[in-house]
Every structure is written in structure tokens, then in C-alpha cells.
Amino acid sequence: MKAKVFITKPIPLEVENYIAKFCEYEIWRNEKPISEELLLEKARSVAGLMGAHIKVTEDLLEQAPQLKIISNIAVGYENFDIDLMRKRKILGTHTPFVLDDTVADLVFGILLAAGRKIAYLDRYTKAGNWNKIDDNKFLGVDIHNKTIGIVGMGRIGEKIAKRAALGFDMKILYTDREVKSEVDKKFNATFCEFEQLLSRSDFVVTMTPLTRETYLMFGEKEFKLMKNSAIFINCSRGKIVNEKELIFALQNNEIAGAGLDVYTQEPIDKNNPLLSMDNVVTTPHIGSASAATRFEMAMKAAKNLVAGVNDNKPENLVWELKDLV
Ligand code: DGY
Secondary structure, X not given: OOEEEEEOOOOOHHHHHHHHHHEEEEEOOOOOOOOHHHHHHHHOOOOEEEEOOOOOOHHHHHHOOOOOEEEEOOOOOOOOOHHHHHHHOOEEEOOOOOOHHHXXXXXXXXXXXXXXXXXXXXXXXXXXXXXXXXXXXXXXXXXXXXXXXXXXXXXXXXXXXXXXXXXXXXXEEEEOOOOOHHHHHHHOEEEOOHHHHHHHOOEEEEOOOOOOOOOOOEOHHHHHHOXXXXXXXXXXXXHHEOHXXXXXXXXXXXXXXXXXOOOOOOOOOOOOHHHHOOOEEEOOOOOOOOHHHHHHHHHHHHHHHHHHHOOOOOOOEOHHHHHHO
């Protein structure tokens, strides 16, 4: 008998066909995300759940006695409650590697857009304003030869460093739990203290997962330490930033601008002041959103799911749960 699984968002047909070979499945195809109540109901009879950000709660696990695995279609997994999952021996998987370059591309896109005012000037041009002598409005900052500070030199951090060094001749500072000698060698990067990175960088790019340690790691103190000309880029998780204090820093010219793909609340409230600031570039959490990468992520998640429900070891178990199999 095939194991039953529930998938909380539409996936490519090829991925669906792969799952169909091994599982009895249902997919939430609605445009609106599934409600918590309905998810609890769906979870009741399944061995596997797959989705982008399924919030793991006591309630969910309580209601899903047959559940063996939750397969994230995402690399981040702050939606997992690791202690709960360990206690109940529920596997948790994610989709590392396949999105590294795609996210790094977006970071650079946003960095360029913020530094050279591309998003602002796009709106300006389309509004038909390009008939005045407005040269000063056009002036951004150079990217090449500047200093980029990368907070978190993991796989994606390294891809950002590669683009910064080889594409833009940037000087690279970074923080991490440890020195990454390979990255130092390849891209002439320099490991430094967090405070030093903040005060020396022209572009501060954060690429850390959301954990207890990184929650609200950027706030008033950190923005004050940055140069007034600094541009802050966040394409990792919104909750690592105290958003109110970021807004204050931007409104008071403590920093010059920001490029944001992630927010404290997603989708962002349409009245959030960040949305009306010309020096802030915003995108709707699209770090991994290229068609090819989203396909790879969905396929990886599907393979993890199928392995988990069939009592095989999934390839991408999160490290905290590796010893469960
Ligand atoms: C990820 O994979 O974690 C991306 O941020 C999409 O959620």
C-alpha cells in the first residue's frame, strides 16, 4: 500500500508525477495558503507533509499520529520545532545546495539596485519624469572596489563572496563561527569581528539562518555602528532584524539605504514605512525564485519525502535530526 502524503502548495507536474509513483497524495492548489485548522485536519491521516513553511507545533504533531516526515521546500527550517520533532521522532528535511547561486544572484541584484538607485529610477523614468535636469537624483554609489561585509560565510555567503571578488573587485570582510581559510584564499576575504565588519563595510549583507542566536541580531546598536553611507542588504530572514530600529536608522540617515527581500511579517503590511522609502529596494521573498531552482527544490523535497515515508534515510535531513535514522 502506498503511503499517504499531503503537499501544501502547487508543485511542478514532473515532481507530482514522481510523488505519484510512490505515494497516495493530495495537493493544496488554492492561491491562498492553507489555514492552520485545515492543515491539522489533512495531517491526521498522512505519513508525510511537504511544503515551504509548515509550522511545526505540538498541536500538529498531536493530531498526526502516523506522521514520519516533514519535508521543507526551502533551505531555511526555522518552522521546525527541533525538540518536539526529536521527542516524537519526526524527520525534518530541507533543500540545501540547489539554491545557493540563485540566492546569491538576487543579493547582487538588490545590492546593485540599491547602490545605483535602479529601482527608484525605474519608477522615476516610467512616471515620465525624465525631462528635467535632475542629475543629482541619479547619483548612486559605485559597487566596484568597495567593501562588502558578509555576515555568515556559509554556502550562499561564499557564492556572494565569489561575485563580489571576481565580478566587482570588492574587498571582502566576513563573520562566521569559524575562519574559512579556503574562502580567504580564493577571494582574498578577511575574517573579522562583527563590530569591525559593521563599521568598515560599505555594503553589509546578512546571510544567516534564523536561530535563537541570530533573532534580532541587527538593531539600533548595529545600525549606529554602520557608516552613514552604508547600505544594508537582507535576503535571509526578516526576524534577524529589529525592523522598527531599521526604519528609524533609515529615517534618520544613520545608514544610506537598504535592499530587502525578507521582513518581520510576510507578506509585508502595505502600510509598512519601508514601502514608501525611495532609498529602500524591496522584493517579496524571492531569493530562490527562478523557475529552474524552484523545480530543483521541489524535486529534492519530493525525494526526501518519499524516502522518509518509506522508512529510508532522506538525503537532506537537517543536521539536528540526523541521528533519528
Ligand atoms: C529558503 O529556501 O529558505 C528560501 O528563503 C525560501 O523560503
